[in-house]
């Protein structure tokens with residue numbers, strides 16, 4: 001196993017800058033997710049690590065070894081694809097054994113190795129079955145077995161769960177994570193699904209328009225997003241991001257609401273260009289109380305979306321010029337219904353502050 005590092009790596013496709021000056025490392029034994037919307041450059045990044053795409057500038061290292069000019073076959077990587085990429089005419093055993101066979105490894109040691117991997121993945125009982133008849137989840141387990149069988153330095157997972165149905169996804173997510181930790185395989189996971197990234201990865205690298213936005217543990221990205229893009233992209237329902245102005249001395253004022261921030265945070269507000277701020281509050285941090293409760297803002301429930309164990313409620317604050325709407329998430333099923341008057345609590349210590357012009361989190365900057 002080895003670490004994997006991108007050092008100032010860029011990729012141009014004609015006028016399109018698919019990846020821009022990427023500096024990113026995945027530690028030995030770590031699983032790092034590349035997360036972002038379609039077209040953000042995550043697949044291109046993975047392909048450059050695999051050697052399927054060349055780099056336009058910069059260098060990729062496996063440990064200390066520069067690999068940018070090596071062919072895929074010289075890199076000692078394995079890939080797991082969204083469409084499994086199995087050999088349909090072969091059995092489970094033959095598919096898993098294939099990487100050893102092409103390297104001329106045969107006989108007892110190779111058989112033992114294949115048997116061990118099949119055991120690890122719970123595929124022993126299907127060894128002689130043709131892969132064509134397997135469920136999507138089982139096919140992907142075979143593909144993972146094939147990736148693990150020869151102890152690659154790095155495994156690259158390209159949207160490995162996207163063709164599976166919901167319960168298979170949950171099972172395989174846990175399974176991949178278990179194996180990855182057990183074998184301590186350095187792994188990169190490409191996904192557009194934040195739930196998948198949060199569930200599986202040690203750290204997540206969020207990309208947008210070819211540019212790395214932030215890399216960190218899932219909780220870090222959730223609690224301290226570096227900019228509005230990350231704040232909005234991580235979390236479901238998404239963070240409320242609403243306009244506000246800094247009125248000095250830590251007072252943040254929005255449409256029909258305000259928050260008094262602690263003194264040490266007030267200085268940071270002063271950095272906002274033109275005093276214009278975007279305030280961010282997670283739906284689960286907004287409290288709903290009886291109408292008229294002290295310390296709350298008057299509003300009305302405008303929409304209720306029951307989600308079983310939670311209710312997602314949209315509340316509109318009362319205000320002469322039309323109050324601000326917030327999405328809240330509370331334990332469900334709740335007694336609130338559309339049209340109910342309500343007292344809305346916005347805890348100042350849960351309010352994040354972003355500069356409206358640059359989009360940067362004013363408190364995450366050095």
Ligand SMILES: Nc1ncnc2c1ncn2[C@@H]1O[C@H](COP(=O)(O)OP(=O)(O)OP(=O)(O)O)[C@@H](O)[C@H]1O
Nearest residue numbers: 013016018036037038039040041042043044045192
């Ligand atoms: N072979 C190519 N030729 C030209 N442009 C490309 C090529 N591959 C990717 N691009 C462009 O590079 C940018 C990044 O694409 P990339 O596929 O890496 O994004 P992605 O985040 O993986 O998206 P998706 O999830 O849709 O695959 C996009 O603008 C895309 O159109």
